[in-house]
Amino acid sequence: xxxxxRTLPTGTVxxxxxxxxGSGAAGITLAMxxxxxxxxxxxxxxxxxxxxxxxxxxxxxxxxGRPIRSLxxxxxxxxxxxxxxxxTTNHWAGACRPLQPVDFEPRAGFAVSGWPIxxxxxxxxxxxxxxxxxxxxxxxxxxVWSQRTDLPPPVxxxxxxxxxxxxxxxPTRFGELYGADLVASESVEVWQWANxxxxxxxxxxxxxxxxxxxxxxxxxxxxxxxxxxxxGGIENARLLLASTDADPAGIGNETDxxxxxxxxxxxxxxxxxxxxxxxxxxxxxxxxxVTITEGRHAGFVHGVKHAWSLTDDHxxxxxxxGMEVQLVVGAHPEIGWKQSTGADAAQIGALxxxxxHPAESAIYLQVLxxxxxxxxxxxxxxxxxxxxxxxxxRLDWQYGPDDRRRILDNLRxxxxxxxxxxxxxxxxxxxxxAVGLEGxxxxxxxxxxxxxxxxxxxxxxxxxxxxxHLCTTRMxxxxxxxxxxxxxxxxxxxNLWIAGSSVFGTAGVATPTxxxxxxxxxxxxxxxxxx
Amino acid sequence: xxxxxxLEPVEVPEIGVVDGALIALGERVIAVTGEDDLDTLLRAxxxxxxxxxxxxxxxxxxVTATEFAAGDTVVIDGWVLAVSEARAAAVLxxxxxxxxx
Numbered sequence: 134x135x136x137x138x139r140t141l142p143t144g145t146v147x148x149x150x151x152x153x154x155g156s157g158a159a160g161i162t163l164a165m166x167x168x169x170x171x172x173x174x175x176x177x178x179x180x181x182x183x184x185x186x187x188x189x190x191x192x193x194x195x196x197x198g199r200p201i202r203s204l205x206x207x208x209x210x211x212x213x214x215x216x217x218x219x220x221t222t223n224h225w226a227g228a229c230r231p232l233q234p235v236d237f238e239p240r241a242g243f244a245v246s247g248w249p250i251x252x253x254x255x256x257x258x259x260x261x262x263x264x265x266x267x268x269x270x271x272x273x274x275x276x277v278w279s280q281r282t283d284l285p286p287p288v289x290x291x292x293x294x295x296x297x298x299x300x301x302x303x304p305t306r307f308g309e310l311y312g313a314d315l316v317a318s319e320s321v322e323v324w325q326w327a328n329x330x331x332x333x334x335x336x337x338x339x340x341x342x343x344x345x346x347x348x349x350x351x352x353x354x355x356x357x358x359x360x361x362x363x364x365g366g367i368e369n370a371r372l373l374l375a376s377t378d379a380d381p382a383g384i385g386n387e388t389d390x391x392x393x394x395x396x397x398x399x400x401x402x403x404x405x406x407x408x409x410x411x412x413x414x415x416x417x418x419x420x421x422x423v424t425i426t427e428g429r430h431a432g433f434v435h436g437v438k439h440a441w442s443l444t445d446d447h448x449x450x451x452x453x454x455g456m457e458v459q460l461v462v463g464a465h466p467e468i469g470w471k472q473s474t475g476a477d478a479a480q481i482g483a484l485x486x487x488x489x490h491p492a493e494s495a496i497y498l499q500v501l502x503x504x505x506x507x508x509x510x511x512x513x514x515x516x517x518x519x520x521x522x523x524x525x526x527r528l529d530w531q532y533g534p535d536d537r538r539r540i541l542d543n544l545r546x547x548x549x550x551x552x553x554x555x556x557x558x559x560x561x562x563x564x565x566x567a568v569g570l571e572g573x574x575x576x577x578x579x580x581x582x583x584x585x586x587x588x589x590x591x592x593x594x595x596x597x598x599x600x601x602h603l604c605t606t607r608m609x610x611x612x613x614x615x616x617x618x619x620x621x622x623x624x625x626x627x628n629l630w631i632a633g634s635s636v637f638g639t640a641g642v643a644t645p646t647x648x649x650x651x652x653x654x655x656x657x658x659x660x661x662x663x664x
Numbered sequence: 665x666x667x668x669x670x671l672e673p674v675e676v677p678e679i680g681v682v683d684g685a686l687i688a689l690g691e692r693v694i695a696v697t698g699e700d701d702l703d704t705l706l707r708a709x710x711x712x713x714x715x716x717x718x719x720x721x722x723x724x725x726x727v728t729a730t731e732f733a734a735g736d737t738v739v740i741d742g743w744v745l746a747v748s749e750a751r752a753a754a755v756l757x758x759x760x761x762x763x764x765x
Contacts, residue, residue, distance in 0.1 A: 474741075475741030476688075476740045479685045480689035483683035483689065484753060487683065487719070487721040487722065488722065545737075549735055549744060552745075553732035553733040554729075555728075555729055558744065559744055560742040586741035586742045587741075589742055
């Protein structure tokens with residue numbers, strides 16, 4: 134059943150077994166998993182079916198730390214997240230791969246790290262999540278994909294660098310895909326245009342009800358046995374901080390952990406390279422398309438492609454952070470890149486020729502790097518109020534010289550490994566990459582990037598974001614180091630759970646949505662079994 | 665868009681014909697590292713693998729994998745190069761100075 138909350142009388146009380154706040158990837162997956170559970174589910178969404186300016190404005194806030202920006206422009210907190218049915222899947226780029234085993238392990242030298250569950254715990258849930266996100270299955274071995282498709286085998290696999298698989302599923306909008314099932318269900322009510330403004334509690338240990346408001350002033354409440362916050366990595370923390378019935382610091386915040394450890398994925402224009410591999414053998418970095426043959430999404434076509442990643446063994450042995458490298462490939466020397474000054478591709482090509490390993494492919498490197506948890510990188514509340522009278526969010530994203538040092542060290546290590554294997558040479562130019570407008574022309578893609586080695590700035594190279602908001606209510610065994618336990622339940626509250634990327638214990642470097650969905654399925658199983 | 669450098673092949677004394685881009689690379693190596701003494705560079709280079717080649721780049725190619733694995737590298741305008749191959753390019757550039765090529 135679909136209800137426009139603006140049509141309900143003030144004072145209306147909704148009753149359910151489970152109230153899920155937020156209808157993005159996590160909330161919709163939870164509700165779908167609970168369809169046949171015998172539990173009544175009330176799914177609360179702030180917006181409607183389409184984007185709406187006044188609702189979107191509720192996401193506006195202050196960004197007082199490092200700038201939240203793509204590699205080309207700063208982006209507001211109300212633009213990086215979408216507040217309507219389907220949530221941020223409405224502009225999700227669709228890149229899927231699971232977290233790595235090392236992501237779950239404690240890591241030396243970081244303030245906090247690891248999860249209270251291990252990688253194997255999530256394997257069955259990634260298998261089930263594949264259907265929700267519309268990828269073929271949970272297979273991410275590049276050798277298997279070479280057997281399944283025309284993808285060439287990996288050009289590089291060493292103790293330091295492994296070839297990884299991305300399954301790309303854009304566009305996969307959860308609201309469009311699953312909304313009809315939810316609305317048709319007799320066990321689910323979807324309330325749109327209703328905003329959570331407070332998790333009501335008498336003692337901070339138990340949620341008695343959720344206070345909701347519409348933007349036109351209607352006051353509603355939901356009473357339920359269980360409440361699940363599923364509003365994204367920034368908003369989950371904000372809503373806990375804003376729920377102050379029992380504690381002015383917010384609910385679940387006894388150890389001052391709510392909102393801390395905000396992580397993003399660092400995105401860097403990293404550089405270029407020349408490889409002695411024919412472009413035909415490199416086409417897996419461009420990817421191929423496969424058609425899903427079974428299940429509700431049979432016939433859907435999605436992408437599969439290669440990238441490089443630091444191996445878990447390397448991350449462990451060097452106490453570093455994860456890094457993924459996407460390769461854009463052109464033929465050398467027909468397609469190169471512009472360079473302002475200094476040793477260029479022709480000179481390095483001549484060196485490789487003379488040394489007996491001629492270059493055949495030119496590559497551009499785009500990097501995603503892991504951020505370790507940092508307690509000073511955090512979500513708090515601003516003094517300014519939104520249209521509901523709630524304090525707006527204040528995001529203070531922090532990273533420092535150590536983070537840049539790890540990125541540079543890892544890039545240098547990758548370049549040395551590429552040289553050691555005889556594959557080619559890399560040019561690492563953080564801060565020294567300019568992007569041209571002709572990048573849309575696929576056949577001349579590399580010419581869109583200009584190498585400016587005279588502008589390399591190791592101390593202050595541009596860092597963009599992956600638009601992934603992680604770890605603000607991190608999962609921990611010890612309440613002093615996080616907000617939720619291994620079941621995603623808020624440590625101090627007996628009937629409040631959290632879904633989404635805010636529960637990640639360590640950010641890892643894998644794109645998070647696939648794991649968000651897997652965790653939501655796991656949480657649905659837990660709620661079904663425990664309530 | 666072709667790569668930026670377009671130089672004619674040059675005849676390097678005692679070496680033979682070399683791509684002019686290599687000479688340009690060698691000059692960049694010298695500019696970045698400050699290593700501009702020919703004798704010192706020649707002593708630092710590995711011996712030719714077959715004992716007969718006078719081409720320093722060919723000789724350096726035999727040790728580049730080992731040098732990369734050991735982290736024995738130098739960065740020239742962002743390019744991460746094995747130290748011997750960079751020195752070999754510098755040798756070619758020094759051999760071409762003073763109008764020798």
